[in-house]
Amino acid sequence: xxxKRKQSRLLEVWHQLKKNKVAVVALFVLVLLFLVAxxxxxxxxxxxxxxxxxxxxxxxxxxHPLGNDRLGRxxxxxxxxxxxxxxxxxxxxxxxxxxxxxxLGSVAGYYGGWVDNLSMRLLDIYQAVPMFLLxxxxxxxxxxxxxxxxxxxxxxxxxxxxxxxxASVLTVREKEYVEAARAINASDIRIIFKYIIPNSIGPLIxxxxxxxxxxxxxGSALSFIGLGVQPPVPEWGAMIxxxxxxxxxxxxxxxxxxxxxxxxxxxxxxLGDGLRDALDPRLKx
Amino acid sequence: MTPLLEVRNLKKYFKTRYGLLHAVDDVSFTxxxxxxxxxxxxxxxxxxxxxRTVLHLTExxxxxxxxxxxxxxxxxxxxxxxxxxxMQIIFxxxxxxxxxxxTVSEAIMEPxxxxxxMSNDEMLxxxxxxxxxxxxxxxxxxxxxxxxxxxxxxxxxxxxxxxLKPKFIVCDEPVSALDVSIQAQxxxxxxxxxxEFGLTYMFVTHDLSVVKYISDEIMVMYLGQVVEKAPSDExxxxxxxxxxxxxxxxxxxxxxxxxxxxILLRGEITSPVNPKPGCRFMARCDYAxxxxxxxxxxxxxxxxxxxxxxxxxxxxxx
Numbered sequence: 001x002x003x004k005r006k007q008s009r010l011l012e013v014w015h016q017l018k019k020n021k022v023a024v025v026a027l028f029v030l031v032l033l034f035l036v037a038x039x040x041x042x043x044x045x046x047x048x049x050x051x052x053x054x055x056x057x058x059x060x061x062x063x064h065p066l067g068n069d070r071l072g073r074x075x076x077x078x079x080x081x082x083x084x085x086x087x088x089x090x091x092x093x094x095x096x097x098x099x100x101x102x103x104l105g106s107v108a109g110y111y112g113g114w115v116d117n118l119s120m121r122l123l124d125i126y127q128a129v130p131m132f133l134l135x136x137x138x139x140x141x142x143x144x145x146x147x148x149x150x151x152x153x154x155x156x157x158x159x160x161x162x163x164x165x166x167a168s169v170l171t172v173r174e175k176e177y178v179e180a181a182r183a184i185n186a187s188d189i190r191i192i193f194k195y196i197i198p199n200s201i202g203p204l205i206x207x208x209x210x211x212x213x214x215x216x217x218x219g220s221a222l223s224f225i226g227l228g229v230q231p232p233v234p235e236w237g238a239m240i241x242x243x244x245x246x247x248x249x250x251x252x253x254x255x256x257x258x259x260x261x262x263x264x265x266x267x268x269x270x271l272g273d274g275l276r277d278a279l280d281p282r283l284k285x
Numbered sequence: 286m287t288p289l290l291e292v293r294n295l296k297k298y299f300k301t302r303y304g305l306l307h308a309v310d311d312v313s314f315t316x317x318x319x320x321x322x323x324x325x326x327x328x329x330x331x332x333x334x335x336x337r338t339v340l341h342l343t344e345x346x347x348x349x350x351x352x353x354x355x356x357x358x359x360x361x362x363x364x365x366x367x368x369x370x371x372m373q374i375i376f377x378x379x380x381x382x383x384x385x386x387x388t389v390s391e392a393i394m395e396p397x398x399x400x401x402x403m404s405n406d407e408m409l410x411x412x413x414x415x416x417x418x419x420x421x422x423x424x425x426x427x428x429x430x431x432x433x434x435x436x437x438x439x440x441x442x443x444x445x446x447x448x449l450k451p452k453f454i455v456c457d458e459p460v461s462a463l464d465v466s467i468q469a470q471x472x473x474x475x476x477x478x479x480x481e482f483g484l485t486y487m488f489v490t491h492d493l494s495v496v497k498y499i500s501d502e503i504m505v506m507y508l509g510q511v512v513e514k515a516p517s518d519e520x521x522x523x524x525x526x527x528x529x530x531x532x533x534x535x536x537x538x539x540x541x542x543x544x545x546x547x548i549l550l551r552g553e554i555t556s557p558v559n560p561k562p563g564c565r566f567m568a569r570c571d572y573a574x575x576x577x578x579x580x581x582x583x584x585x586x587x588x589x590x591x592x593x594x595x596x597x598x599x600x601x602x603x
Contacts, residue, residue: 176382
C-alpha cells in the first residue's frame, strides 16, 4: 500500500515534469548521454586508444566523421568513451558532496547553537582554501586517478551544499509542523529525514544539477593538469587541453569536446529547473 | 477527585540580550476532566507559551505541573513519550502546522506509526475512522494539505491530535486563522468531540466571543501573569480587572442600535523583559494609583472569581 503510493508520487512528479517541454528535452539528452556511456564499446567505431600517425590531425572522412586528433586517434570514438569519465566525475562527486552537505547542513541548522557554530566555523576554514586548490591538493595526495579525482572534487565542494542546506533548514525548522512532529513523539532523526530534509531540499536541487556541470568542468581541469583521468583514457576536458596545441590549425578538436561539456551541463541545469517545479507540490496548478 | 491538570506557579523565562523575558510568570490553575479553560489576552501576553510549556514543547523555568496527580515537571524521556499520548496540541495556523510533503492520511497516521504496535491495515483503518470523526471525506485521503481549504486543514490537525486518544488538548488559537463561517464549524466540531471523548481543553485565544462560547472557566492574562480568573458567565457578568474590562469592551455586538462605551487602551504593551515588581498593567490603566507599584496578588472576590488588582473593590462599586 505504502509502496504503491510512493510509486504514484514518482508518476505525479513525471506528470508535472512533462508539462515543461524544455526539461523533458534536457532529460532526454541526459538519458541519451547515459546510454552512450553505457554502450560506448558498441557505439564507438574505433578503439579510443588506437593511433594512426598517418591520420594525425586529419579532417573529417567517411571512416572518421569528426576527424582525428594529433596522435591520429578517432575523435568521435574518444568523445563517446569520454562520456563515461565525464559523467562519472560530475555525478559521483556531486553525490558525495551533496550527501555530506545535506547531512551536515541539516544537522547544523536543526540543532543550532554550538553544533551550528562549530560546523559553520569549520566550513569557514574549509572555504578559506579555494575549492579548486583544495581538490588539486587532495588529488595530488591521493594520487592521480579517476576515482581519486572524484573523491577530491566531492570533498572539495561540500561547503556550498552544506551552507545552502543550512540556510534552508533554518526557515523550515521554525514551522509549526516541526513542533507538531515533536508533540507526537517523533525522534530528531525522523524529524530531520521526514520533515526537515524533504521541505528544505528544493533550493539544493538546482545547486546539485549545476554542481554536476561544474564538477564535469573541474574534473576536466584536474585531468588537464594530470591529476585526473590518465591517458590514454579519454575525457572531454583532457581532450580540450590536448587540443590546445593545435587550437589555431584545428579548432574543431577542442570544439567537439567543448560542445559535449556545454550540452551536458546545460541539460543538467534545465532538468534541475524543471525538477524544482515538479517536486514542489505547492506549485501544482 | 484529583483534577486532570494542575499547574502551580509556572514560570517560563527566556534569556534575551536585554535581560530575562518573563513570558509566563507565576501562573497557577487547575483544570478538571471534561472542562475547558479559556486563556485570553492580547498578542505577546504569554498565553501560547503557557500552553507549550505545559506540554513540554518548551521547557518550563520553574514551578510545578501535575497531570492526573503525577508530577510531570521534569519528565524522563520515556515518561514524556507516554505523556504526549495523553496531551496533544492543535495549532493556530493550519497552513504551517501540516507537513506539505505528507498526504492527509500520512499526516494523520504519523502519530500511530510513531507509537507503534499496530499493523499497516489497522493504522489505515484507524486513520479512516479519524477522518470520519472529524468530518473529512475519505476522498481527501491522498490529497496534500495545500489542496484543501483552511477549515479542512484544521480538521486534519484535529484528527492528528486525536489519533492517540489524548485526555487533554491544548488548542492554540485553533480558529483565529480561519474564516468566520468556518470558525463556527470547527468550534462546534471541537465541542462535539469534547462530549464524545470526554476531552479536556485548554483553549488559548485572543477572540473573546469564541472563548465565551466554549469555556467553562476563563483566565485573562497580561504580560505573563494572570490578572483575572473566573467561571465564564461570572467573568462576563461581573468583570473586575480594568484590563479584562477593556478586553471585553472590544467584543463587537451584533446590534446596530445598541450603543456602548468602548474602553480604549492607551499606549503599547510594556516590555516583558525585566518587568518591575508592581502591577504590569499600571502604565495603561485609568485606575492606577500609588499602591499599584506593589506586587499584585490574586484575591478571591467571590467564590471562584480571582482578580489581581488592589483596587477592584473601588472599581466594583464605582
